[in-house]
Amino acid sequence: MHIAATYYDGNVAIGRPGSVEDEGDTLLIHDDAGRELAQWRAADVRLSKGLRESSAPLQLFRRPPHLDRLVVATPADADALIRRFPRLLRGNGAIGMVRIGLWTAAAVVSIALLVFVVMPALAERLAQAMPATVEARLGVMLRDQFLRAIVDKAARDAGRPVCRTPGGDAVLERLAGQLAAATGSPVEVRVTVANSRIINAFALPGGQIVVTRGLLDFAADPDELAGVVAHELGHVAHRHPTAAAIKHAGGAFLIGLLIGDVSGGSAMAVAASTILDARYSRDAEREADAYATALMRANGYDPTATAALLERLEREHGQTFDVPPLLSTHPQLAERQAILAGAATGAPHAALTTPDWSILKAICGEPTAAVRPER
Amino acid sequence: MQDVIAETTPSVDGASKAGVAYADASFDGRRGPLFRLCLVNLLLTLVTFGVYRFWARTHVRRYFWSHTRIGTDRFEYTGTARELLLGFLVAVALIFVPAFAIEFLSPIAQSSGLGGVVYALNAVYGLGFACLVWAAIYRMWRYRLSRTLWRGVRFHLDGSTWLFVAGSLRRIILTTLSLWLAYPYFSIGQTRDIATNARFGTTRFSFDGSARSLLAPWLRHWAIAAASIAGVVALFALGAKAEGEAGTPVPGVVGVVVAIVIVAVSYTRYRVVEARYVLGHLRFAEARFESKLSTGATLRTLLLYLLALAGVVAVGILIGWGVFLLMVGALPIPADAAARPEDLAVQFAVPAALALGVVVLVVSMFSLSLKHVVLTFGFAHHVFSTLTVTNPQAFDRATQDTTAEMPRFGEGLAQGLDIGAF
Numbered sequence: 008m009h010i011a012a013t014y015y016d017g018n019v020a021i022g023r024p025g026s027v028e029d030e031g032d033t034l035l036i037h038d039d040a041g042r043e044l045a046q047w048r049a050a051d052v053r054l055s056k057g058l059r060e061s062s063a064p065l066q067l068f069r070r071p072p073h074l075d076r077l078v079v080a081t082p083a084d085a086d087a088l089i090r091r092f093p094r095l096l097r098g099n100g101a102i103g104m105v106r107i108g109l110w111t112a113a114a115v116v117s118i119a120l121l122v123f124v125v126m127p128a129l130a131e132r133l134a135q136a137m138p139a140t141v142e143a144r145l146g147v148m149l150r151d152q153f154l155r156a157i158v159d160k161a162a163r164d165a166g167r168p169v170c171r172t173p174g175g176d177a178v179l180e181r182l183a184g185q186l187a188a189a190t191g192s193p194v195e196v197r198v199t200v201a202n203s204r205i206i207n208a209f210a211l212p213g214g215q216i217v218v219t220r221g222l223l224d225f226a227a228d229p230d231e232l233a234g235v236v237a238h239e240l241g242h243v244a245h246r247h248p249t250a251a252a253i254k255h256a257g258g259a260f261l262i263g264l265l266i267g268d269v270s271g272g273s274a275m276a277v278a279a280s281t282i283l284d285a286r287y288s289r290d291a292e293r294e295a296d297a298y299a300t301a302l303m304r305a306n307g308y309d310p311t312a313t314a315a316l317l318e319r320l321e322r323e324h325g326q327t328f329d330v331p332p333l334l335s336t337h338p339q340l341a342e343r344q345a346i347l348a349g350a351a352t353g354a355p356h357a358a359l360t361t362p363d364w365s366i367l368k369a370i371c372g373e374p375t376a377a378v379r380p381e382r
Numbered sequence: 383m384q385d386v387i388a389e390t391t392p393s394v395d396g397a398s399k400a401g402v403a404y405a406d407a408s409f410d411g412r413r414g415p416l417f418r419l420c421l422v423n424l425l426l427t428l429v430t431f432g433v434y435r436f437w438a439r440t441h442v443r444r445y446f447w448s449h450t451r452i453g454t455d456r457f458e459y460t461g462t463a464r465e466l467l468l469g470f471l472v473a474v475a476l477i478f479v480p481a482f483a484i485e486f487l488s489p490i491a492q493s494s495g496l497g498g499v500v501y502a503l504n505a506v507y508g509l510g511f512a513c514l515v516w517a518a519i520y521r522m523w524r525y526r527l528s529r530t531l532w533r534g535v536r537f538h539l540d541g542s543t544w545l546f547v548a549g550s551l552r553r554i555i556l557t558t559l560s561l562w563l564a565y566p567y568f569s570i571g572q573t574r575d576i577a578t579n580a581r582f583g584t585t586r587f588s589f590d591g592s593a594r595s596l597l598a599p600w601l602r603h604w605a606i607a608a609a610s611i612a613g614v615v616a617l618f619a620l621g622a623k624a625e626g627e628a629g630t631p632v633p634g635v636v637g638v639v640v641a642i643v644i645v646a647v648s649y650t651r652y653r654v655v656e657a658r659y660v661l662g663h664l665r666f667a668e669a670r671f672e673s674k675l676s677t678g679a680t681l682r683t684l685l686l687y688l689l690a691l692a693g694v695v696a697v698g699i700l701i702g703w704g705v706f707l708l709m710v711g712a713l714p715i716p717a718d719a720a721a722r723p724e725d726l727a728v729q730f731a732v733p734a735a736l737a738l739g740v741v742v743l744v745v746s747m748f749s750l751s752l753k754h755v756v757l758t759f760g761f762a763h764h765v766f767s768t769l770t771v772t773n774p775q776a777f778d779r780a781t782q783d784t785t786a787e788m789p790r791f792g793e794g795l796a797q798g799l800d801i802g803a804f
Binding site for chain 1: 426430431433434437444448454455456458460463467474531532533534535536582583777778779780781782
């Protein structure tokens with residue numbers, strides 16, 4: 008075998024015309040005068056991968072740190088060389104794919120670890136460590152964003168995203184104050200009524216609690232509402248909302264990182280992190296339920312009221328509940344009813360007087376107070 | 383001697399080239415194989431949750447580098463995907479995590495009554511961001527040159543990143559103060575900083591261009607742009623006046639489109655002139671470069687790219703719409719849904735967000751392939767097939783710099799900031 012080739016010694020930028028011969032497992036490279044330029048062990052030789060066209064010249068190199076190169080210009084010579092050393096063509100892709108697979112697995116595992124293990128633990132610690140004033144600001148900020156998302160369009164257009172009356176505000180403040188007093192928590196609780204037909208209640212960082220007009224309308228008696236507020240107070244006491252906010256932001260960032268396109272994938276990442284959030288939140292819901300039951304009992308209210316409300320909610324609204332099923336982070340209803348109903352005690356008294364309850368029911372300015380039958 | 387160097391008597395354009403050795407540069411890639419490479423890259427990037435992008439980049443660079451040659455000698459890209467991955471991780475740890483933390487905390491600081499502080503910080507942050515972009519550009523060049531091999535000899539970029547950033551800052555401030563009339567001062571300064579710090583082996587490149595020579599073409603573009611903007615403003619002023627007399631807004635829209643086209647063409651023409659000038663004043667010992675890059679070819683490539691991009695956006699919207707419909711179909715919609723449009727809006731929010739995400743993802747991924755196959759390919763083809771090196775024997779004397787310090791990983795900043803064509 009005698010193949011014409013140009014040799015670059017990796018030291019001086021001049022190509023030397025010459026030839027390659029094979030001697031066993033070695034490529035012998037000579038210049039045109041017959042002087043030996045180099046000996047390459049065939050096992051070290053690689054084919055330059057950038058040239059993909061079949062008619063392109065072959066460019067051979069050795070593993071780093073070697074910088075000498077060999078160029079076989081004519082297709083016939085290139086074919087002859089490949090026929091002699093077929094393994095030059097092999098191994099170019101296969102090893103690469105294994106490595107890519109390993110890196111991918113490593114990246115997915117480490118991101119998953121970060122999202123499912125490190126971020127929740129870190130978020131809980133950070134939430135506990137967050138100064139109360141910062142948490143309060145975060146709460147106000149998130150509440151305003153949140154209201155924008157859930158308030159009815161008609162209410163927003165009317166410039167009334169939040170239901171307020173002087174009397175209603177006072178009743179709400181009293182209810183939250185009574186419930187919170189039993190906890191001895193230093194967090195200042197603030198209940199806002201969102202002008203939305205959705206039936207739900209939410210806890211946000213810094214003691215911000217949002218209940219919807221839909222929930223106020225749906226609640227049959229003060230204890231049902233008190234139970235829901237107590238449940239949200241449970242979230243506040245455990246700082247769940249703050250931890251969730253940190254976890255959401257961190258999760259979106261991490262998934263954005265994996266996808267690589269931080270700006271482009273972020274919309275998907277945010278949605279994905281909401282779905283990922285569901286499992287963590289079920290534990291939190293159980294904690295909040297237990298807390299609410301204790302709180303209701305301490306105040307002498309009916310701890311089974313929330314169970315009744317949830318049962319009616321399922322009967323009347325089915326599985327479509329209050330938020331899209333994909334976004335719903337509440338535990339299975341049957342499970343929750345079991346926890347809440349198991350807490351029944353004797354001699355409960357109502358959380359609000361009848362006049363106060365009527366004032367609160369009218370906070371959104373609609374004639375809904377007298378519609379529900381007495382229980 | 384090498385066959386690379388043709389001792390010519392009648393030179394190609396018949397100018398005073400007789401007796402001067404020259405070598406033509408060329409780019410002999412083909413769109414088909416590059417497109418297939420990009421499709422495979424896209425597929426593997428999707429399958430590996432984006433991890434493959436480092437390998438994808440490396441493969442595309444190898445393609446472009448090894449299909450570019452001066453005379454018969456091809457360039458070789460010796461960088462590896464692992465170096466890009468490492469660079470990305472380092473940049474994430476040092477820059478993007480703190481930046482993200484600031485982003486997350488600044489609204490809280492703002493609502494804490496620290497608004498003034500936040501505005502001041504944002505201004506510093508913005509300037510710091512611009513500095514980061516220049517640092518990324520310089521480091522990108524340093525990495526790429528150190529991974530570029532020609533005739534078995536490496537390129538290098540010396541000099542300090544932070545000196546380059548300081549120089550860029552000084553030039554951008556002066557250019558802005560001149561109302562951008564002195565823009566060539568900025569752009570030639572940037573080029574000079576990089577070109578005079580670049581080496582092939584142990585020998586340094588030099589640059590003998592001056593901003594003054596580009597002032598005339600730049601001022602022409604500046605005047606055209608200023609006139610176009612003034613024209614649009616005048617058109618709208620007239621339109622506002624005519625509004626009372628039942629005028630239509632159509633002339634205004636057409637005027638804006640025409641103005642954008644005029645400014646874009648004029649700017650492209652200037653950039654081509656600048657590219658020719660910069661290449662023409664780059665020197666390597668006695669070797670010089672001459673470019674015959676044309677505005678027409680460049681504009682054709684840009685137009686082709688815009689058309690292809692429009693196609694991809696259309697396909698992305700179709701796919702996103704499909705995803706939306708599929709997800710909405712899977713949702714349980716209550717019987718009285720029509721009576722409660724607001725509840726429906728809430729139900730549709732998640733599918734709509736996901737569909738939007740899909741559209742953005744499809745467009746951003748496919749547009750990268752398009753960018754390679756249409757834009758980068760077209761530019762590489764035009765730039766190198768119109769480039770001639772005179773006295774190429776100067777490169778024969780270059781020797782490998784075996785002591786130079788090489789960056790161990792690369793382009794983290796540039797990747798994070800999305801700088802660089804590929």
